[in-house]
Amino acid sequence: MTVKGLIAALTEQENVNFLLTNRIPRAAVTRFMGWFSKIENRIVCAASIACWRLFSDLDLSEAKKTGFKSLHDCFTRELKDGLRPFDPDPRVVASPSDAIIGAHGAIEDTELFQIKGANYSLKDLLGEDELVERHRNGRFVTLRLTSSMYHRFHAPADFNIERVTFISGDTWNVNPIALKRVEKLFCKNERAVIETRLVSGEALTLVPVAAILVASLRLHCIDRTLNAQTRGASVFPCDVQVHKGDELGWFEHGSTIIVLTPDRFEFSPNVREGARIKAGQPLLRKLG
Incomplete structure (x- = not known):
């Protein structure tokens, strides 16, 4: 061997x-x-x-x-130009990053899960009642970036970034083994809540979650790096318009991004737990 x-x-x-x-x-x-x-x-x-x-x-x-x-x-390497084309359909929310697809599905009232049988709440993840209401009974998908993957992430759709909230926390590993053993792991780890509004009006929220070796996140919309040494305001108001495929920032290793939408979206046929997806490939599609 x-x-x-x-x-x-x-x-x-x-x-x-x-x-x-x-x-x-x-x-x-x-x-x-x-x-x-x-x-x-x-x-x-x-x-x-x-x-x-x-x-x-x-x-x-x-x-x-x-x-x-x-x-x-x-x-934090960049890729050669043109390697991650984003699906041009305006109804499609694309994957913001290269990833392995984890838990995903319908949010049951305000409950979602990190693995089957291990639930956590939107309130524990997001921390704010108004934001919880935007995603009540909506959809969620968990995207896990491994250490060897491309670590930059991009806008999955055309939207306006309205606010970023940084929530300090732990740095548990986010691999499947830890997800089975650590209750509400995503709600314990350091994370950023990126609130956005699609051009069609719906709320879309991205939650990049840090992990061991990865408690650092660079966000272009607020022009700063967020980590355990971040001082000052934890809430950063924004008014930044971005287009699908624009780079939003990067992790400084592998980690996780949780994507939240309202219930008017369905998952693309390629979304299966354990499947690999690349930035730009379809993730969800708006109904109607």
Whole structure:
């Protein structure tokens, strides 16, 4: 068995995986990774990327650059132009990112789930009653970005960004093993609530959720990076018009985006739990 195969076999064991990724000082490890990833040293960068390849299916063939000055530079890489065309149908809400599709479906009153049988509420996730009402009995889909994926995310439709709320929290891993073991995980982790209004008037909300090694989120609409060191206002009013496919920002590793819409949307046929989706591919479609 290869070294990569041995590592994969060990980390697929639930107890080992959970121990390695959660029963450690998560905040301290995340802060260290944030510092380490920004070291601009050719040898450190090359060694780090080589190690990263051992643990993942990292493929840099789509990257716009062929060399990177740091691990962070590689994490947040841009892609070659034209590789992620967005579905042009104005009725379609596209995937904002490359991802593995997780839990999705109808929101039952204000309840949704991270896995079957593990519910959480819109209020716990979003924190505000008015926003909860916008998505009562609506639709939700969970998109999980793995560490090796393209980490930038884009506008899934034409919309106006009205407000961003940053909610501080923990940095639990967001992989399926942790989702089975940690109750209301998405509501415990650090996250941003991006409130938008589609040009047709409906509310669409994006909730990027941080995770271990990933408690940092760059948002262009407020021109700042949000993380555990964020000081000052946690609510950032916005009035920013964006077009489908425009870059909204990036994670500094892999993580999760939860997409919320009203009930006048249905899932595209390609949306299946466990399936891979690329930024720009159809996610939901407006009825009528």
